[in-house]
Structures are given as C-alpha cells and as structure tokens.
Amino acid sequence: MDTEGGVTDRAAARLSAMEIAQLRASFSSITHGSHGPSHLAQLFYAALFSEHPQYRALFPISLEEPARKFTRALEFVVDNLEEPGPMTELLAQLGRDHRKYGITAGHYEAAGSALIAAVRSALSHVLWTPTLDSAWSGLVSLLLTTMRDAADADDLPAAWTATVVGHERRLDDLAIVRLESDQPIPFHAGQYLSVQIPQRPRQWRYLSVAIPPNPYGQIEFHVRRVSGGWVSPAIVNETRVGDRWQLASPLGGLEVDRDNGLDVLMIGSGSGIAPLRAQVMEMAQHGNNPRVHMFVGGRYPRDLYDIEALWELSLSNPWLTVVPVSEEDENPWWHTTPDPEPPPGMHRRLHGRLGRVVAEFGSWADRQVQISGSPSMIKTTVYSLRHGGTPPELIQHDPLV
Ligand SMILES: Cc1cc2nc3c(=O)[nH]c(=O)nc-3n(C[C@H](O)[C@H](O)[C@H](O)COP(=O)(O)OP(=O)(O)OC[C@H]3O[C@@H](n4cnc5c(N)ncnc54)[C@H](O)[C@@H]3O)c2cc1C
Structure with missing residues (x-):
C-alpha cells in the first residue's frame, strides 16, 4: 500500500508554482475580505447542507468552533504546500479523527463539491480562469485523498x-x-x-x-x-x-526521547500539567531515567492544585525535581484553603511569570523541553526560552488549536 506521505507528496507536486501562487492569493483575498476569516467555512457549510440537509445533524448546534477549525486547517495547508511533511501529518490526523463522526466515502465527495462551490461563490467577483480552477481542484483532491487514505489505513476503533x-x-x-x-x-x-x-x-x-x-x-x-x-x-x-x-x-507526540542522552525540562501550567504528569508517572515505573526538572505554574498558589502528588513522586524518585511557580504570591481573598507546605528537601514556590522564571535558570540548551498549557502560555514560554538560548528544535508542545 502507498504511504500517506507518498500520496500527498505527489498530489502537492501536481500543483504548479503558478497554481500555488493563485491559491494563496485567492485564499488570502477571501480570508482578509470584509466578511471575515470564516467566510469560506460559512459558505462551505451552506453549500453542504443545502445539497445534503441530513448532514447538519453531524455537527454541533453552533458552527462557530467547527468554522474556526476548518479555516485554521485550510490556512495551514495553503501556507505549507511546498513542505508536505507537516501538512500531511495534519491532514492524516484530521482523517483519522473524523472517523468518530462515521464519515464515509460519500461524505468526502459531498465535502469536495461543497468546498469548490464555496470557493466559486466567495470568488464570484473575480474571473474563474482555468488555472484557478485546476489549482482549487488540485487542492481539494489533495485534502480529500490524504484524509481518506489515513482514515482507511487506521485499524483502531473510531471511538x-x-x-x-x-x-x-x-x-x-x-x-x-x-x-x-x-x-x-x-x-x-x-x-x-x-x-x-x-x-x-x-x-x-x-x-x-x-x-x-x-x-x-x-x-x-x-x-x-x-x-x-x-x-x-x-x-x-x-x-x-x-x-x-x-x-x-x-x-499528540509529547514523549521523552530516552536515546538522545539529554536530560528533560518540563514546563506545565494549570491543567496543562496533565500530559507531563502522565509521563513522569510512567517513568517512575522504570529503573533508569534521565533527570527531569519539572516547573509547575499557575496564576495563584491555589492553581498548583496537584503539587502534593508531584512532591510525593519526587520524594520517591530522585531523578525528578519539582519547582512550583505562581504569578501572584497570594491567593484571591475568596480562596480560604491554606496552601500545602513543601516537604523537607522540596523547592519552595517561586514567584513570577512561568516562562521568565524558567529562563532565568539558564539557557537549558542541553535539555529536551516539553511545554504544556494554554496557547498563550505556550507561546510566551517558547519565546522566553528561545530568547534565553534554548535551541528551538529541542522544544516540544501540543498543537495550539
Ligand atoms: C492538545 C490539547 C489538549 C488539551 N487538554 C486539555 C486538558 O487536559 N484539560 C483542559 O481543561 N483543557 C484541555 N484542552 C482545552 C480543551 O480542549 C477545550 O478547548 C477547553 O476545555 C474549552 O472548551 P469549551 O468547550 O469549554 O470552550 P469553547 O466553547 O470551545 O470556547 C469558548 C471560548 O473560550 C475560548 N477558549 C477556549 N479554550 C480556552 C482556554 N484554555 N483559555 C482561554 N480561553 C479559551 C475560545 O477561544 C472561545 O472564545 C486541550 C486542548 C488541546 C488543543
């Protein structure tokens, strides 16, 4: 069987430089037009549901969130047509993920026709030239082929x-x-x-x-x-x-590389500690581990809601160092539960913006780094680390959408 990457590479390669340029220009004119960035998504849903009213039941009542995701995904693909790797990964993931909706070949065909109809409607003020037509048909075929192939190749249950x-x-x-x-x-x-x-x-x-x-x-x-x-x-x-x-x-691909010889820096904020916590709990089941420095942050001390479990893990696993950080030194007045005291030997809570506090410790240039939290926390922490000298290729985080 052909690999997903192979299919996408060839599909992307079928788009000429001229077609890619026209795709970008026309897409940009739609998303930056007076109707707002989600205009194409709205036209797409309108075209899809007018042809297939029964598909409306597959979507939530509010189409705001699906429209936002649709626009971001299309934007990412259009921006990355010359570099198929990340684009293929995104489309393959979307294809596998869409299996939970019970999507079949018929749905893909209907979506392709609706997308072309939406683009033609959004660009009704410009001349629909043969190059524009082949560019958008090529893009739609690339999207659908990659998603469908990845979905077909996945043998796990859909849910x-x-x-x-x-x-x-x-x-x-x-x-x-x-x-x-x-x-x-x-x-x-x-x-x-x-x-x-x-x-x-x-x-x-x-x-x-x-x-x-x-x-x-x-x-x-x-x-x-x-x-x-x-x-x-x-x-x-x-x-x-x-x-x-x-x-x-x-x-998601957050994972400690046990073969690269690098120690680990983990930075988690709020409920963003979840994937980091799962990994250190798993590491605790192994005899031999790289050293892990884990910074746990939140706005108030109360937001370090799981710190006691992490201290306990650190006490029995000397490779794990846990450093609590909060932006504010005091809890809000209505939070009356006292903060837990760190056991002997554990770091006391530091004060400041998480990314800045971590960067003040040094460049972390010799660590594999994982960051987890809200999109804004991830962006500011990546910025602080890179500014402090951490090589970007060592930094991992989940997608920001
Ligand atoms: C890879 C990944 C992993 C995630 N893991 C977790 C997790 O373990 N625990 C968890 O609680 N959440 C997690 N989230 C976030 C979660 O998926 C939802 O986005 C979040 O719970 C909000 O959903 P909602 O339906 O309540 O808000 P929505 O109805 O989707 O959004 C309402 C409004 O709030 C804004 N908004 C959405 N999320 C946030 C946010 N975090 N901060 C500020 N504004 C926001 C939206 O832009 C929108 O304007 C994760 C997200 C991603 C992408």
Whole structure:
C-alpha cells in the first residue's frame, strides 16, 4: 500500500508554482475580505447542507468552533504546500479523527463539491480562469485523498466508550474526572484524546490524559472550566458518576526521547500539567531515567492544585525535581484553603511569570523541553526560552488549536 506521505507528496507536486501562487492569493483575498476569516467555512457549510440537509445533524448546534477549525486547517495547508511533511501529518490526523463522526466515502465527495462551490461563490467577483480552477481542484483532491487514505489505513476503533467512576471538584473551576473505558485505549503517556460528553452531544474537545495507560482502561482528565465555554463548564459542573463518555483518536507526540542522552525540562501550567504528569508517572515505573526538572505554574498558589502528588513522586524518585511557580504570591481573598507546605528537601514556590522564571535558570540548551498549557502560555514560554538560548528544535508542545 502507498504511504500517506507518498500520496500527498505527489498530489502537492501536481500543483504548479503558478497554481500555488493563485491559491494563496485567492485564499488570502477571501480570508482578509470584509466578511471575515470564516467566510469560506460559512459558505462551505451552506453549500453542504443545502445539497445534503441530513448532514447538519453531524455537527454541533453552533458552527462557530467547527468554522474556526476548518479555516485554521485550510490556512495551514495553503501556507505549507511546498513542505508536505507537516501538512500531511495534519491532514492524516484530521482523517483519522473524523472517523468518530462515521464519515464515509460519500461524505468526502459531498465535502469536495461543497468546498469548490464555496470557493466559486466567495470568488464570484473575480474571473474563474482555468488555472484557478485546476489549482482549487488540485487542492481539494489533495485534502480529500490524504484524509481518506489515513482514515482507511487506521485499524483502531473510531471511538471507545468509557464510564465516569469519579468526579472530584479539586477547585471551584477545576475537576478531576476518572473513567474506565470498556476496552483499554492504545494511547501512550503524554497523549490527548478527543472527548464527547452526554451533556454536549457532537461537541468534541481534546483533553490530555493525566495518568499512563493501564490494562484496566483507567483514564484521568484534569479539566479547567473556561468561562463562556460550551463543554468545559458542563464537565466541571454537571458531570456525574455513571455518565458514559465517547473517547476517540489518541493524538499528540509529547514523549521523552530516552536515546538522545539529554536530560528533560518540563514546563506545565494549570491543567496543562496533565500530559507531563502522565509521563513522569510512567517513568517512575522504570529503573533508569534521565533527570527531569519539572516547573509547575499557575496564576495563584491555589492553581498548583496537584503539587502534593508531584512532591510525593519526587520524594520517591530522585531523578525528578519539582519547582512550583505562581504569578501572584497570594491567593484571591475568596480562596480560604491554606496552601500545602513543601516537604523537607522540596523547592519552595517561586514567584513570577512561568516562562521568565524558567529562563532565568539558564539557557537549558542541553535539555529536551516539553511545554504544556494554554496557547498563550505556550507561546510566551517558547519565546522566553528561545530568547534565553534554548535551541528551538529541542522544544516540544501540543498543537495550539
Ligand atoms: C492538545 C490539547 C489538549 C488539551 N487538554 C486539555 C486538558 O487536559 N484539560 C483542559 O481543561 N483543557 C484541555 N484542552 C482545552 C480543551 O480542549 C477545550 O478547548 C477547553 O476545555 C474549552 O472548551 P469549551 O468547550 O469549554 O470552550 P469553547 O466553547 O470551545 O470556547 C469558548 C471560548 O473560550 C475560548 N477558549 C477556549 N479554550 C480556552 C482556554 N484554555 N483559555 C482561554 N480561553 C479559551 C475560545 O477561544 C472561545 O472564545 C486541550 C486542548 C488541546 C488543543
């Protein structure tokens, strides 16, 4: 069978330099036009649902989030046509991930026609030349072929069902949810899963697993309530023991390289500690490990909600050093629970912006680095580290969308 990369490389190579230039110019004129960046996505959904009204039920009530993701993905592909590697990986991941919706060959064909119709409608003010036509047809064929081939090549189930067995409201706005899946899910420590909860049908969100996999199918998520969000408030406020969740597509490549001889720097903020925690818990099961320096940050001291578990891990694993950091020195007045005292030998909490505090320790040029947290935390921390001399190729983080 042909590799996904091979198919995409050839499809991308079929686009001439002129076609790529026209694609970029026309796409940019749509996304920067007066209708806003999601205009093409809106036209796409309109074209798709007018031809196939039954497909509307596959999508959530609000199309805002799917439209944003659609636009970002298309933007990424159009920007990376000459470098098929990252683009292929994104499209293959999307193809595998879309299996959870029950997508078939018919859906792909309908999506291709709807996308061409949307582009023609968005560009109705310009001349639809043969070059423009072949450029967009080539792009659509590239998108669909790569996604469909990756989906067909994946022999894992499209989704798994898991039962909530514990819901702990660790903070007012953060819950730890424990589940048991009907069958073990083949993820590795550091990965995230796509999750759908019964309170919010068809609204899938990514959550990082906070413990390593085990044969009993036990899963733990740490979920922060995003104010105004659709799904996270329902997980924190409404989830109950016994709820049945759908979990799909283990994704993400955060992983300690045991062969490159480098020690590890981990930087996690808020519930972003989850994938880092899963990895150090897994490492604790090995005899021999690289040294791990783990900085755990939050805005207030209260946001270091899991620090006691990490101290405990550090006390029994001398290769692990845990450094707590908070931006504010005091908790907000309404948080009345006292902060835990560090056990003897553990670092006391440092004060400041996480990225800046880490960078003040040195260049970290000889570490493999993992950063996990909100997109803005990841961006500012990458900036601080690179500014301090950390080589960018040593820095890993999950996608920012
Ligand atoms: C790879 C990956 C792993 C993730 N792992 C976790 C995890 O382990 N735990 C966890 O709690 N979340 C995690 N998330 C975030 C999660 O997927 C959701 O985006 C988040 O829970 C918000 O979903 P929502 O439906 O409540 O908000 P939405 O309805 O999707 O968004 C509502 C509004 O809030 C904004 N928004 C979304 N997320 C944030 C944020 N973090 N900070 C500020 N504003 C935001 C949106 O832009 C939008 O304007 C992860 C995201 C990614 C990409």
